[in-house]
Amino acid sequence: MGDPAVKEPGYADLDDAALLMRIAGGDEQALAALYDRHGPRAFSLALRILGDPETAEEVVLDVFWSIWQHAGTFMPERSRFTTWLYAMVRNRAIDALRRRRVRPPRAYEIEPESAEAAAADPTVEALAEAEELSRAIREAMAALPEAQRQVLELAYFRGWSHREIAEYLGEPLGTVKSRLHLALRKLHDWLAERGLFP
Amino acid sequence: MNAQHEVFEEELAAYALGALPPEEAAAVVAHLAGCPVCRETVARYRETATALAYAVPLRPPPPRLKARLMARVRRPQRGNWQWLGMGAALVVATLLLTLAAPLIFATRPSVAPRVIPLQGAEAAPDAEGYLILEDGQGLLVTKGLAVPPEGQVYQVWFVDPAERRVSGGTFRTLPRPYGVYTVTVPSNFPLYVRIGVTIEPEGGSPRPTGPQVLRGVLR
Numbered sequence: 001m002g003d004p005a006v007k008e009p010g011y012a013d014l015d016d017a018a019l020l021m022r023i024a025g026g027d028e029q030a031l032a033a034l035y036d037r038h039g040p041r042a043f044s045l046a047l048r049i050l051g052d053p054e055t056a057e058e059v060v061l062d063v064f065w066s067i068w069q070h071a072g073t074f075m076p077e078r079s080r081f082t083t084w085l086y087a088m089v090r091n092r093a094i095d096a097l098r099r100r101r102v103r104p105p106r107a108y109e110i111e112p113e114s115a116e117a118a119a120a121d122p123t124v125e126a127l128a129e130a131e132e133l134s135r136a137i138r139e140a141m142a143a144l145p146e147a148q149r150q151v152l153e154l155a156y157f158r159g160w161s162h163r164e165i166a167e168y169l170g171e172p173l174g175t176v177k178s179r180l181h182l183a184l185r186k187l188h189d190w191l192a193e194r195g196l197f198p
Numbered sequence: 199m200n201a202q203h204e205v206f207e208e209e210l211a212a213y214a215l216g217a218l219p220p221e222e223a224a225a226v227v228a229h230l231a232g233c234p235v236c237r238e239t240v241a242r243y244r245e246t247a248t249a250l251a252y253a254v255p256l257r258p259p260p261p262r263l264k265a266r267l268m269a270r271v272r273r274p275q276r277g278n279w280q281w282l283g284m285g286a287a288l289v290v291a292t293l294l295l296t297l298a299a300p301l302i303f304a305t306r307p308s309v310a311p312r313v314i315p316l317q318g319a320e321a322a323p324d325a326e327g328y329l330i331l332e333d334g335q336g337l338l339v340t341k342g343l344a345v346p347p348e349g350q351v352y353q354v355w356f357v358d359p360a361e362r363r364v365s366g367g368t369f370r371t372l373p374r375p376y377g378v379y380t381v382t383v384p385s386n387f388p389l390y391v392r393i394g395v396t397i398e399p400e401g402g403s404p405r406p407t408g409p410q411v412l413r414g415v416l417r
Contacts, residue, residue, distance in 0.1 A: 036264075040256055053260070197242070
């Protein structure tokens with residue numbers, strides 16, 4: 001394949017499951033297409049967790065390398081590929097955070113998405129569903145009470161346990177558990193009402 | 199929803215976010231094994247947690263990231279035959295472990311190992327395998343065999359000319375591309391003409407009942 005920014009013709013039309021099947025058969029172009037589709041989001045997530053582009057790059061490289069090696073063992077009927085992918089990126093980024101003691105970015109700030117970043121790669125958000133989900137989840141987060149958003153972000157982006165969060169905030173454990181639950185349930189309901197979950 | 203269930207839902211939410219310490223996560227896992235309702239809830243919360251990945255502002259990765267990935271992929275580590283190389287390395291290591299003791303204590307002349315290729319069958323058309331026989335001991339190397347469903351295993355069968363089958367043992371694959379398993383080779387092995395691998399309930403079956411995943415011709 002040539003220019004990394006150019007999607008391979010034909011492959012962009014295949015869904016994730018079809019690409020994974022081809023990857024399992026050793027098809028490099030299918031891997032390239034899967035990376036074009038999900039790599040930028042994966043990188044952005046790793047970067048958000050780590051705050052360090054070089055470590056984020058290593059995490060994403062590792063994850064896609066694992067996909068290349070183990071595509072045949074992923075069973076798409078069990079969950080959506082993206083659920084698995086982003087869970088893997090998050091887990092590895094948090095592992096790297098702990099291992100290398102990378103200083104994380106401030107945990108609970110919602111950064112406005114700059115027009116510059118969004119426009120940098122026009123192919124990235126070609127999927128209308130991803131765009132819609134992105135908008136909805138931001139709205140849902142913004143609609144959460146600050147205290148709920150804070151615990152959710154500490155859990156998801158820092159990988160802290162509820163005890164660590166309770167200690168950090170000086171709040172009772174029960175309060176933290178209950179906030180985590182409420183926050184997640186509200187996000188779920190918000191997305192479900194908009195038909196973004198099956 | 200009663201108050202007790204509400205409390206447990208809090209555990210499930212924390213579990214889905216990976217925010218439970220290991221001992222509490224283990225308790226949730228134990229509960230999930232027997233509770234389809236809570237499994238459903240966790241799946242829903244996991245999808246919700248994943249949506250947080252979409253809340254992150256998009257930052258384009260450096261172009262070299264894709265270039266590095268594709269360069270690594272193109273290194274000759276994979277292909278139609280390379281996997282046999284990897285499998286062979288595994289086999290050599292396992293053979294040494296399995297066979298070293300008898301070889302050290304026995305003085306019988308060693309026989310060259312026999313390698314029998316196995317093809318994917320109806321339930322796993324893309325799977326491949328090799329049966330390696332040496333001194334009456336068998337090793338099965340598999341490629342692309344998925345983890346069997348919960349409560350099921352793979353079972354090896356030797357088939358004689360009268361279509362009678364004898365079990366060569368059972369195994370479970372791990373979520374890895376390759377696997378190496380010991381096979382119980384019947385003492386009258388030269389009488390058998392084919393080998394097959396089927397999916398069977400845990401513990402194995404007296405005769406094949408499930409779909410076939412691998413098959414090969416012995417003679």
